[in-house]
């Protein structure tokens with residue numbers, strides 16, 4: 001996005017992304033794991049991620065937006081992409097011409113698609129209990145599927161649902177699974193792709209879900225999950241946020257620092273200044289957390305500013321040293337816990353102002 005000058009960046013480990021995909025894909029083989037690359041590939045930068053997978057022979061992706069799907073197509077021209085989020089009838093021309101698959105979640109949108117010359121490639125979304133989007137009624141989705149199969153201008157490529165509680169409520173998930181199976185049983189014919197699981201469900205249930213052909217993996221691809229110890233799967237970290245110390249302040253005992261002077265030196269102290277702040281998505285709630293410099297952990301002190309963060313260091317630390325703020329010793333889950341959120345949001349918070357450096361087989365991009 002920007003020319004790179006400031007020494008703050010995220011390293012993206014493409015080989016680890018592929019490793020994470022491969023172990024989960026092996027786990028459910030012969031079903032296939034679809035990499036979910038919405039939200040700019042969970043903030044890992046969509047184009048290089050898609051291009052890397054594509055070079056590895058993975059040619060099917062899921063996004064939320066049509067814009068993201070078009071970006072994926074530019075990165076991997078003959079790949080298949082499913083838009084899971086909302087599309088408007090105004091988008092049908094672009095969808096038809098690009099061959100991008102999209103989600104139909106209401107009969108009203110389906111009727112509008114029927115009226116378009118096409119060809120439109122669709123997946124029907126079944127609402128089995130998440131109550132976000134999709135057909136609730138089993139008869140209705142069967143009727144729409146029948147009409148879709150009959151229509152000249154429509155290709156029914158898939159049907160899918162999404163679990164609301166894959167990471168915490170097994171009973172509810174099993175109810176959703178049962179409802180999805182009832183919906184599938186009502187179809188006269190199945191489309192080629194049937195999918196339901198996200199990362200947690202892939203880890204715990206996918207092997208016991210009959211009828212599905214694919215699963216959609218987001219957070220697991222990016223090296224983590226909401227599951228304790230990733231259910232024993234050896235996922236590797238993909239995202240490391242780093243920043244180099246630009247200045248070291250020598251504080252006298254009693255000196256206070258940053259806005260509102262919330263931190264007071266208890267003794268003579270050295271405070272390292274990092275050129276990263278909440279405009280980069282390194283939010284103020286990180287105050288009191290830790291970073292790694294060399295092999296040691298140091299504490300973030302004082303208010304985090306829009307562009308600066310302060311760390312109490314010792315005599316071993318110098319201007320120009322690199323601090324690791326997320327990844328590499330500071331697990332994303334630690335950051336999520338300290339800031340009161342989930343790992344997904346920690347990734348997505350790191351703003352486009354921070355350059356992503358992609359490290360992989362072909363070197364840095």
Ligand SMILES: Cc1ncc(COP(=O)(O)O)c(C=O)c1O
Pocket residue numbers: 036084162197198199200216217218219220
């Ligand atoms: C419809 C749908 N499928 C799959 C995913 C991927 O989920 P996860 O990141 O938990 O694997 C998401 C993410 O929120 C989603 O909305």
